[in-house]
Amino acid sequence: MSHRESRRFLAKELAVAAAAYQVTVVIPHCAECAKPCCRLDPLVLELDWKQLKALWQLEESRTAFDRRLCSGKGPEEIRAGDGLYYAHGKVCPAYDDAHRSCRVYDQELKPSGCSDFPVYEDRGSVVADLRCEAVDLEALAAWIARAVGPEFRIVQSADEEFPFLVTLSVKRVAGAATISKRLRLPK
Ligand code: SF4
Ligand code: SF4
Structure with a gap:
């Protein structure tokens, strides 16, 4: 070898x-x-647009969302950078606090950082x-x-x-x- x-x-x-x-x-x-890490405090969750749109149940286009974020009217826990989004300081919307579990656990949607x-x-x-x-x-x-x-x-x-x-x-x-x-x- x-x-x-x-x-x-x-x-x-x-x-x-x-x-x-x-x-x-x-x-x-x-x-x-x-x-729990899914409360995103102190952890930061890295997401692509598809994951952010689905997990945060966003209806608008990416351009419209980015514009909203830039104007300070987006979700306060989201930051954008290098084509990705970062969530911090608020519980992940996919987290089921009552059952202490992830609602997208077995799904492709789950960010890779969560599995790692x-x-x-x-x-x-x-x-x-x-x-x-x-x-x-x-x-x-x-x-x-x-x-x-x-x-x-x-x-x-x-x-x-x-x-x-x-x-x-x-x-x-x-x-x-x-x-x-x-x-x-x-x-
Ligand atoms: S992986 Fe489990 S044990 Fe570790 S911080 Fe997250 S919830 Fe807590
Ligand atoms: S997607 Fe699931 S594992 Fe990842 S932070 Fe949200 S609830 Fe936790």
């Missing part, structure tokens, strides 16, 4: 491990979460957002370590600007390849 193929394989393994952590650890906690939060694979590492109270960093690191095996060690680093974003990088243990090769040699 080439270096590039093995990096791609590792990234896939990490994506599977991150998704499994979400399903097993994070989602079961959502029903009792003290600060709080643990996701990014360029061969796993990123954890510690604003989610369900994330236990040490337990997550152990979870990832189990998924990739003893040939790798996990290195944690917090983002300088946003320290609640922690990257778990996977590094090959020095000599691990040599050990594997040796173990495969016939006796």
